[in-house]
Amino acid sequence: MKFIAKILDIASRGVLLNRADARSIGVLDGDRVQIINPKNRTAVAAFVDTTSTIARQGTIGIYQKTNFRLNIEDGAEVDVREAERPASLDFIKKKMDGTKLSKEETFAVVKDIVSDDISPAELTAFITATYINSLDMDEIEHLTRAMVQTGDQITFASRPIVDKHSIGGVPGNKITLLVVPMIAASGLKIPKTSSRAITGAGGTADLMEVLAFVEFSANEVQEMTDKVGAAIVWGGATNIAPADDKIIIQEYPFKIDAWGQMLASVMAKKFAVGANLVVIDIPVGQHTKVPNLQEGRKLARDFIELGERLDMKVECALTYGDIPVGHSIGPKLEVIEALRVLEGATEPNSFIQKSVSLAGIALEMSGKAPRGSGAAVAQDLLTKGKALQKFLQIIESQGGDPKIKSSDIVPGEHQFVVNAPASGYVIEMNNKSLISLARTAGAPQDRGAGIQLHAKKGKLVKTGDPLFTLFAERSWRLQKAIEEGRRLMPVVVEGMLLDRVTEI
């Protein structure tokens, strides 16, 4: 049936049909229709909502995400028909029933995820099924390749191309802001796509956005990398492995991190940017995604095996993930800390050592440094200011201010210092509580919100010494964070009263 398109300013995906028209096509609320733009022959699937007034008979309201691929103009004619049931639903059902999916079946599912031909609920069924009935290494390889092939890819004229990834879960893990400049300063190329925080207090893309633009196409990432040796961008804007973002959004409510999907997700992005040397940082610790060294080694072996299947050299670093990296949590606070180190600060040690070690592995893998001396070469690039110089070039190439200094960046004006209620050693820092607190204060959306730690685990403090400072851009958020801080007590001093129960 022919309809006149009415572009609706509603951000999600979907179409709005008049009830009478829905009946004529033979569809109900929530049914799948196919919309065809006769001008460019693009066909997209969308799910039907109905109305009696907002769309008159003969017109169809089209929401923004649905029109993104369809690209129809307001008032133009579109063809609408009942959509076929996608075959990928049968493959998802197969996975529910415990059957291994073939390469072609996996590809069909991923293609439908990317094109929005399956609904968020249907995608969630796929995620749940693959979470419970884990993917084997063949399926992980197929998923990785399907994620790569359904998105944009970068091909550089020469190799090696380096890449780096940190498995999430550790607050304050701003090391990319040091590792990428060090690697690029050695003459290597590293086109780094990063994520925004979903459950965290600041993803690398959120941090980098304090300094420069982060939304670029795959082509622009390639050009910038060719020019200055590196880019630090938001992967979500590149259309590189776009299936991954859609999967992550649906995983969010359940805090799922399915092993196979994590492997595929990480390696697809590395493969798609043309990387052939990859360093993976696996933080190990009670509150991270990898609880102990044994699990960490298993994950590392799987990354290496998947790399071999994809012709990529992978090395993994198991790192200490029990407490935050450095002293800052939240976009601006972390950027300040990173810039200070690039400018010459020799603290915090945990942050510098971790960054130097990881950059060193890449230098050794590529032959830029002999085995055993990668960290020293990386440290030298940092100490001599080469890494800072390279970082400022990256900032400039991404449209930021190449003269920026750490002192130019101002964190949230609303602040509250939490002092030690007793004297003793800091015996406990809870990553999850720290992240939760930083988010309550407004991070990552409010770039200036977060936490500055004054004492880390093992430090001896006296009553009244500052433990940490909360930062917020809005005073009501600070108040909320203060209340939550009292409840969560993310930093515990030995001998400190955890609770007080009075007589009833």
Next chain:
Amino acid sequence: MKFIAKILDIASRGVLLNRADARSIGVLDGDRVQIINPKNRTAVAAFVDTTSTIARQGTIGIYQKTNFRLNIEDGAEVDVREAERPASLDFIKKKMDGTKLSKEETFAVVKDIVSDDISPAELTAFITATYINSLDMDEIEHLTRAMVQTGDQITFASRPIVDKHSIGGVPGNKITLLVVPMIAASGLKIPKTSSRAITGAGGTADLMEVLAFVEFSANEVQEMTDKVGAAIVWGGATNIAPADDKIIIQEYPFKIDAWGQMLASVMAKKFAVGANLVVIDIPVGQHTKVPNLQEGRKLARDFIELGERLDMKVECALTYGDIPVGHSIGPKLEVIEALRVLEGATEPNSFIQKSVSLAGIALEMSGKAPRGSGAAVAQDLLTKGKALQKFLQIIESQGGDPKIKSSDIVPGEHQFVVNAPASGYVIEMNNKSLISLARTAGAPQDRGAGIQLHAKKGKLVKTGDPLFTLFAERSWRLQKAIEEGRRLMPVVVEGMLLDRVTEI
């Protein structure tokens, strides 16, 4: 934050926030907010969509399903805040991880399903998790009780209250239209809630709607049953076990029928209407939900055990489900067939025998007939016209015409007869293909669409004899069904050419 409500004529659930307001509350597209109607203190959760124009700053667009419970007037003030993450998401995650859910956890999940506090995707995760990690009998009992408690319930002044259920999957299974009048004609009470077809060609509610209204509240069902002994209504309108409908909608894309959910779903509806004597029809056959007798017996035992836990007496009848019941498929055609039998027709035998047997079981369970003679008593009620008289009373009490005759009902005017292409025995009838064909012709939405079978399995036909007639209300639907019929060949005659491959 306070907002002015703007009721939007969009049938689904959700709220539409201005982008600037969404940022102020600190929510993104797809995030969960809580809306509070200050007048009645009702709070509902909804998922955010964003716009720059349709909702101005300070106003919030509210879709119809979300306003159903909220009940806010256009222009009134509402309070909107970021919603807490429902605890039931943790319980769903637990089930994904293979852990058994407690009574309280199951109740929390079902409560959130009913109140729309979890999204369709989150509900799908629950369904997928319980499909893969099957529920044990404790969990099934908890699920059943939770489904009952989160909806309306009927309490009759006296017992027994009879109920009947057919596990779906067999086309043309219109037996409720005979079974319920026979049982009620014996003096028993049977408040029958039925479903509309989701994957089928006509649910009992779709059939009954040809003759009378089917949308009533639980209270009205009770009153009608007290008055005439029975009601045949659409369960979806009653708010009896409302979680079930929401679950079924999400199962639809995957054609899931999880064992535990099916048990809970059936028994919750019986329990909620106050039934204590229940007959369950389990069609067994290749293309039904129960492939063989062994599985059928297992299912029967589970129904009986669940019944015992709920203080209900359950008997199950394993019935022949390989081919359609009777000769008609589709609402009007099936109603015509049922009325003809009530009016005295002695064919089709398969339909009459099945109905009489099932009614007979209920008569024996209740003591209205001695063991072994239930079917004969039921047959007598049919033959003597008592069942017809009772059915017309039921129709009248539901607002239909008590003088209706089978000849008053006119099926779709567009018809096409499919003839036998060869002489031989009918050796195969494919239920799934027959249902698909009836749906393509327009059933169940187009009440007059469907299939009339002229020859059933085992019958000897000659070339040119009619096999079946397709009925449709719209000619394009008939054309589509004719094409599909050529491809599916739902009725196969021995010796008939299945395909012809020519030289390439």
